[in-house]
Amino acid sequence: MGHGGGGQMSAELIEHLFVPAFSNPLLAGLTDSAVVTLGGAHLAFSTDSFVVQPLFFPGGSIGDLAVNGTVNDLAMSGAQPAYLSCGFILEEGVELSVVGRIAKDLGTAAELAGVIVATGDTKVVDTGHGDGVYINTAGIGLVRDGVDIRPQRAAAGDVVIISGMIGVHGIAIMSVREGISFGTEVVSDCAPLNGLVAAMLDTTPDLHVLRDPTRGGVATSLNEIAKAAGVGIELTERNLPIPETVANACSFLGLDPLYVANEGKLLAIVARDQADELLATMRAHPLGADAAVIGECVPDHPGMVVTKTAFGATRVVDTPIGEQLPRIC
């Protein structure tokens, strides 16, 4: 089964198997976290499982990812994350010191993100039945009044902003996992985005869409948004912030940086007249220093994402299906 790439195949699994099985209106929205009302409070609620290899990489570990992944999913609903749960699935024989380091990373990451790990669980599976350590986290957070962030709110004329450099996490992971060096070491961008989001909401409460382009990269996130909102999205190639090392690695491996995973970046879609102010706020925050406008929502080609190349052509950027296979003849 090749459904792990974060592309069209996992989207199909979710849409055709899971959503119908648990069918309810919250799930049907297909957002990273659900916003529910409980006792009068608007809560964002999310869960995510982490199965990354290697467990440690430049810029972080599975422990950091487990916190930041869920924190970011909550933040993408405009919530201030508060409490996390944490479930460990350990493979028999995994070194205790490894588990210890991961737990410590997890604790530090929670502190940094300002969330409390309120409950947890541990299971051990037989040797060969797991990849050392799997972690699941779930989290809840409060959504401010009046905030309504959903992919469906993207509208023609809106501006698409990225909070920083694209493709860093995926290349960092690949580079340690495969022992390939692309010159300067690439360090994962893994980071909690709730602080940045809070600052953005202070300036621009009417944010339309937020998304963290993790698996499947910017291309996959934007395709989901374009389809959910029924708008087209047009990116401008030369405005995409891509570090040189990532660009080199991608061109060597035949990959497109737009499809490479990020762990500390967000995409924001906002009305054009609020874009300048929002961008200034983002750039003032350490996690948004390289924020840039990368494109806009257009009435043309609804559901489709395209890039304007330097030579003025308009390349279609679609959802990747499994691995990227060559198409050149």
Added chain:
Amino acid sequence: MGVTTDQVSRIRARITVSGAVQGVGFRPFVYALARELGLSGQVANTSSGVVVEVEGAGPAVASFTARLDADAPPLAVVDRVLSTALPVIGGTAFVIRDSATGPGRTLVSPDVATCNDCLAEFADPGDRRYRHPFITCTNCGPRFTIITGLPYDRPATTMASFDLCPECAHEYADPADRRFHAQPIACPNCGPRLELTAPGEEPRYDEDALAGAHELLEAGSILAVKGLGGFHLACDASDPAAVETLRKRKDRGDKPFAVMAADLDTARRLAYLDEDEVRLLTDHRRPIVLARRRPGTCLAEQVAPGNPDVGIMLPYTPLHRLLFDQPGACVLVLTSGNLSGEPIVTSDEEARDRLAPLADAWLGHDRPIHVPCDDSVVRMVDGIELPIRRSRGYAPFPIALPLPVRPALAVGGDLKNTFCLGDDRYAWLSAHVGDMDDLSTLRAFERAEQHLEELTGVRPEVLVTDKHPSYRSRQWAESHAEGRPVVGVQHHHAHIASVLAEHAYDGGRVIGFAFDGTGYGDDGAVWGGEVLLADYEGFERYTHLSYVQLPGGDAGVLNPCRMALSHLVAAGLPWDARLPAVKACTEQELLRVQLERDVACAPTSSMGRLFDAVSSLAGVCHRVGYEAQAAIELEGLAVDHPGEHGYEFAVGAGMIDPEPVLAAVVRDVLDGVAAGVIGARFHQAVADVMVTTAEQVRAASGPDTVALSGGVFANRLLLSASTRALSAAGFEVLRPRRVPPTDAGLALGQLAVAARVPARKEQTACV
């Protein structure tokens, strides 16, 4: 010459003529024939063909019916003549009726180069169409590209807005005139006007526009020129600076430009042309002919850097003639007016907008182009056409199928896309659409598909695609299916079926050699060196090139030196630092880890990639700027070394292993053997292994018919050598001659496989 007839022996018949009979002077021909035989009646174009009613003496009507096919005008292709008896109603007149609409099907003619009669008038200072840029008649001029609907009549063309002046109207109405009912006719009084525009300058018209165009070309400028099926970008092909500027602006890499030569003599000075090539260059379709370039011509090196061939065409519109009528440039670069990767631009407005970064000035006119149609590209191999791009002059001519198909649309592949509509025994392969990566190409695909549906009346009940999960053509089909079934056909099966279909082959299984660069295989690998036992129904993968790693997908394709090193690894050969491929591969440390760890590598059996690897090993080409560059340059050197013995592949069960070929190439390279000799030995090796394999199949009482397809067979040397060797071994060889062997021919094969109407026997067998 009236034939006296006796009322008693008079008969009346309705005769329906179907085929390519509209826009080819068929009605005037019918009129003249009826008058010659003294018949009364009428003729009309309908959407099912030309319908004639004639009345007169029995023998005269019989003769008329027979001659409808036998004496048809040169451009007409009569498919069927159906006659039914009607009651006699009398009368002496024969009239041409306005076209009647109705159900049915007619075949639209492709565009036709200016005929000799028109050229004579064009060159005659006393003629009222002397130097008229839009001179045409029933026998020539635009057709497919100006037809907006059927039946083919002036209102259904982009000439609808030009009212005929009295003189033109007279010609149009005179059955004795060559322009009788010629839809696109015009003259300087009533026709379209030339217009030259340049930023910041007053527009110039007619002769003044031409004079301006000449000045600009002379000065090394780049001129956008409106042709039959779209805009070209033109510049003086002997001016290195101008050609280099065009190359830079088009972001073109080393990809060759086509040229237009003023006349045949000029063309002969540029390239070695044999009789067949001359015939092709001058025939009414006027394709670009890829011919061996002569050394030391006036052509700037930048026209086709490092390329042994040059693509030449001759003027095919009156406007092209006018571009050459001054002393000065006798060869122009004439390349499609588009941005890299986009479809050819057709409207003046779009041209001014999208070609603004490319052109210095625009030579256009007010006759709209309704559908784009690029120039066709053809190679001659052993006196037989080998189409590389089948477009202007060829499309939308249908291909007769050996078996009936359901109304269907096959969407083709993603690169060099063409699509194919089929119904019954007709397949309409579209003109060149382009690479489906681009939004404007996807849109051009949709427009072209709509237009061809309108012209053919085919309403597809099934859609056919490649099996590649990421092909945009496939995604398009899935999102436009509207409940219709979408059927996938394996890439190389479609290649083989394509060549079977164009040969109207209806025999049993064949030995199919499908050699190309990339095609999605049923096991998820990248196939491309495939020997299939195939018919329309299915295929068995008899044998194939052994798998090697394709490092980095498309990145591996663009860097033949990486493919060379990957092949060395697979063959267990060291990366000897003396090998040019190893020297060229500055990224070899990275590549070593990539191959060892199998990062972003796909297994491939591609023959195209083996050509790349050998080209790089031999020191010919290490990085490509356009498709198949490494193979083209290797072939170019190899042709000068005929008679070399081939290297030998290791042939095992279900596997063709290139290991000994690579070992021999490396030995030769280290021994200082010339690249051309290595290339010749390699080409011969591929031809030899094809014979060995085919003989293996035959010995196991398999078929003795061989079909060749896939982009690798755009290689003239290999196509010629393998055909010769296979024929000598007693095989019947079906090779591409009407439809490109590349992915541009894929759609026809998809259609033949997936839309064929199964015979009853087989239906029960399948259940």
